[in-house]
Amino acid sequence: MKKKELKEEEITGGSIKRKTLVSFSVFFVLAGLGIGGWVWLNKQDTSDGTLKPLRKVLNVNEKVNNAFFSDNHLVKEYPKSKAEKDVRVNGDVGMGEDYKFENWKLTINRHPESMSPDSVLYLTINDVRSLPYKGIIFDFKCIEGWSQVTNWGGVKFSDFLARYHLGTHSGRAPDPNHPEDLYKYVGLMTPDSAYYVGVDMKSMMHPQTILAYEMNDSVLPVDQGYPVRLIIPIKYGIKSIKRIGYIYFSDTRPKDYWFERGYDYDAAL
Amino acid sequence: MAPPEKKVIIKKHPLVIRWAHWINFPVLGIMIWSGLMIYWANDIYRIGWGDKTVLKFFPDSFYSALNLDGRLSDGMALHFFLMWFFFLNGFIYVLYTIISGEWRLLVPNRRSFKEVWQVVLHDLHIIKYEPPSAKYNAAQKIAYTSIIIMGFGSLLTGLSIYKPVQFGWLCAMLGGYEWARIEHFVLTIGYVLFFLVHIIQVIIHGWNNFQAMITGFEIKKGKPVPTPVEVDKPAEEKPANKQQ
Numbered sequence: 001m002k003k004k005e006l007k008e009e010e011i012t013g014g015s016i017k018r019k020t021l022v023s024f025s026v027f028f029v030l031a032g033l034g035i036g037g038w039v040w041l042n043k044q045d046t047s048d049g050t051l052k053p054l055r056k057v058l059n060v061n062e063k064v065n066n067a068f069f070s071d072n073h074l075v076k077e078y079p080k081s082k083a084e085k086d087v088r089v090n091g092d093v094g095m096g097e098d099y100k101f102e103n104w105k106l107t108i109n110r111h112p113e114s115m116s117p118d119s120v121l122y123l124t125i126n127d128v129r130s131l132p133y134k135g136i137i138f139d140f141k142c143i144e145g146w147s148q149v150t151n152w153g154g155v156k157f158s159d160f161l162a163r164y165h166l167g168t169h170s171g172r173a174p175d176p177n178h179p180e181d182l183y184k185y186v187g188l189m190t191p192d193s194a195y196y197v198g199v200d201m202k203s204m205m206h207p208q209t210i211l212a213y214e215m216n217d218s219v220l221p222v223d224q225g226y227p228v229r230l231i232i233p234i235k236y237g238i239k240s241i242k243r244i245g246y247i248y249f250s251d252t253r254p255k256d257y258w259f260e261r262g263y264d265y266d267a268a269l
Numbered sequence: 270m271a272p273p274e275k276k277v278i279i280k281k282h283p284l285v286i287r288w289a290h291w292i293n294f295p296v297l298g299i300m301i302w303s304g305l306m307i308y309w310a311n312d313i314y315r316i317g318w319g320d321k322t323v324l325k326f327f328p329d330s331f332y333s334a335l336n337l338d339g340r341l342s343d344g345m346a347l348h349f350f351l352m353w354f355f356f357l358n359g360f361i362y363v364l365y366t367i368i369s370g371e372w373r374l375l376v377p378n379r380r381s382f383k384e385v386w387q388v389v390l391h392d393l394h395i396i397k398y399e400p401p402s403a404k405y406n407a408a409q410k411i412a413y414t415s416i417i418i419m420g421f422g423s424l425l426t427g428l429s430i431y432k433p434v435q436f437g438w439l440c441a442m443l444g445g446y447e448w449a450r451i452e453h454f455v456l457t458i459g460y461v462l463f464f465l466v467h468i469i470q471v472i473i474h475g476w477n478n479f480q481a482m483i484t485g486f487e488i489k490k491g492k493p494v495p496t497p498v499e500v501d502k503p504a505e506e507k508p509a510n511k512q513q
Contacts (some may be wrong), residue, residue, distance in 0.1 A: 006374075006404055007280045008489065016276060016488060023484040027291070034295055054346040061349055065432065073435050139446060141433065144341065145311030147446055234434050262342030264349070269434040 049262030058264040065268055066200075075208050075233040075269075078137045083151035087215065089223045090142060093257065094190030095243060104191065104227055109248040110166060113187065121164065125213065125227050131155040131163055134210050136233065141269060143236040143258075152231045153214030158205045167201065167249055174205070187254025188230060191245030198254030199232065199239055200266065208233045211244070236267040277489040281404065281481045283371065289362035290482060296354045299347060301457055305337050306344025314454060326454075352427065359420050374404040376414055381407035392470075416463055419456050426453040 047055040106123040135153040161167040161174050168174055168181045175181065186204045189196040203209065212231040213220055220226045225242025232239050238258045248254070259265045282290075309332055316324040332338040366372045377385075384400040384407035391399050392408070400407055429440040429449045443449040471479050481487045 008277055009280065009486075010275050010277050013274050013276055016278065019486070020480070020484050024480075027483045030291070038295075049342060050346045054350050057350040057353075058346060065435070068435060070435070073437055075434055076437065076441075141446065142311075143345075145307065145450065146313075258342075262346065264345070269432060 046262075048260050062264060062266045062268075065266065066202075069202065069268070071202070071206055073234075075136075075138045078139070078149050080137060080151060082149045083137050083216065084148050085216065087150050087224065088142075088146070088148055090144075090237065091195075091242075092223070094192055094195030094241075095223065095225075096192055096194070099191065099243075101227065104245070106228065106244065107246045108164070108166060109246070110171060111169075111183075111248070112250045112252075113248050113254070121166075123164070127164075128155060128160070128211055128213060128228055131159050134159075135214075136208055136210060136231065138208070138233045140233070140240075141236055143238050143263065143267060151216050152210065152212040153217065154210040154212035154228070154231065156207065157209045157211055157230075158207065160211055161205075166247075167204075183249035184251045185249070185254050187246075187248045187250055188241045188244050189246040190241065190243050193246070195241060195257050196255055197230075197239050197241045198250075198256045198259070198265070199230075199235065203232060203234055203266075203268065206232070206234055234269050236269065238263070239267050278486040279489055280486050282485050283365075283369065284485065285365040285369075286362065286371065287482055287485060289358055289365070292354070292358045293362075296351055296358060297460060300351050300355055301460065302335065302337075303344040303347035303351070304453075304457055305332075305335065306340040307348060308454065309337050309339075309344075310341040314451070349431070355420075356424060359417075359424070363417065375410060377407065377410040381410050383407075385411055412463065412466075416460075419459055419463075423453060423456045426450075426456065 108121040110119040141147040229242040314326040388408040
């Protein structure tokens with residue numbers, strides 16, 4: 001192997017002084033710029049709970065992620081024996097205890113939130129249950145950093161859209177040959193509108209995204225979102241909204257509870 | 270009039286390496302700080318067995334002292350902003366080190382692993398013998414090469430917990446999501462320990478060594494090397510000598 005050695009050079013004491021001065025000047029100017037940049041960053045206004053420059057970067061990161069996103073990347077599924085019996089409950093926004101479940105119906109607007117009466121559809125839990133069953137046992141991941149293998153049952157969201165002709169501008173069932181007919185986003189809210197999420201259509205159409213009405217093969221418990229919740233394994237748990245009351249479709253980002261509190265919009269895994 | 274006094278400098282750190290070093294310092298610092306904000310939201314790691322905990326990561330006083338508590342979203346935003354700089358800076362450093370041949374001074378060889386114990390014993394003043402050192406001694410070679418590999422490890426473990434579905438293969442290779450998170454954390458603790466030893470060593474080895482990371486050169490100790498004798502010889506003899 002060729003041996004590399006440090007080069008030596010004979011120079012005057014004066015030029016050592018000059019070189020040292022130049023190097024240290026550059027060093028301190030850069031250090032000053034770095035500290036100045038940090039102070040500047042922290043003085044910026046916030047946009048949806050995070051400093052504006054950081055929000056911009058989060059949005060760029062989402063574009064990068066979307067460019068690499070593939071439907072073929074499925075979440076790993078587990079055997080039933082691995083599923084946790086004691087499922088963690090996290091978050092109770094929109095889960096008011098005095099809710100009258102006998103009044104529950106799934107209110108769907110075929111178009112953006114500004115509801116015109118003729119575009120609204122009301123469904124019961126039996127309308128949801130009438131679709132083919134889809135179960136999934138996967139490692140549910142919370143944005144806080146914990147994860148848990150849990151067992152859910154319901155219907156594929158893509159089946160749901162196809163059956164009720166939802167998610168398209170034309171009012172027809174989604175057609176893979178006409179992706180432009182699909183709305184870009186789905187908005188979901190609890191009945192009291194206190195918790196709300198927005199999810200991109202690609203992720204909602206993912207084959208592992210379900211409207212769940214079962215957990216561990218029994219009826220969904222109230223604190224887990226009875227009568228129906230979203231389970232979207234390719235996102236952090238914050239997007240898996242419980243107790244869905246409203247669903248609507250939009251080409252712009254629907255409002256999102258945790259986005260407004262400083263998190264990135266996609267929360268994609 | 271006497272000619273100006275000459276000194277010999279040893280060109281130690283190339284410009285690119287100095288830049289990479291000083292950019293990495295604040296970037297890695299804020300990466301660790303924001304990483305701790307993220308870790309705070311699920312701070313389950315500890316050293317201990319059964320119910321006995323020797324060391325909890327971390328006590329509440331630690332979080333409040335560093336202003337880390339309740340800042341998960343701040344931490345994520347900062348972390349996913351600076352990750353680009355951490356990656357690019359590391360990438361440029363590695364690329365430069367390979368292309369310039371500088372890696373030959375850095376990467377340990379078989380002898381380094383024998384000498385490393387002698388370096389440690391020497392530094393602890395247990396033995397007098399100091400193993401040979403070109404730019405770096407055996408311990409430095411191993412430490413500085415390890416830190417680059419650790420950086421690469423942080424990149425991979427980080428990516429696999431950032432997008433565990435899209436990079437599912439990577440996540441699986443690293444032992445799954447929970448393991449990748451542990452590995453990412455342990456690497457961070459490794460940086461902190463490296464930093465402590467690094468700072469102590471830099472202080473011990475004095476100003477000439479430290480300033481080289483800013484100026485690029487060290488001033489050779491002792492009297493300047495006497496002017497080579499050949500220069501005094503008649504100029505016309507030189508080409509003839511070279512041809513022999």
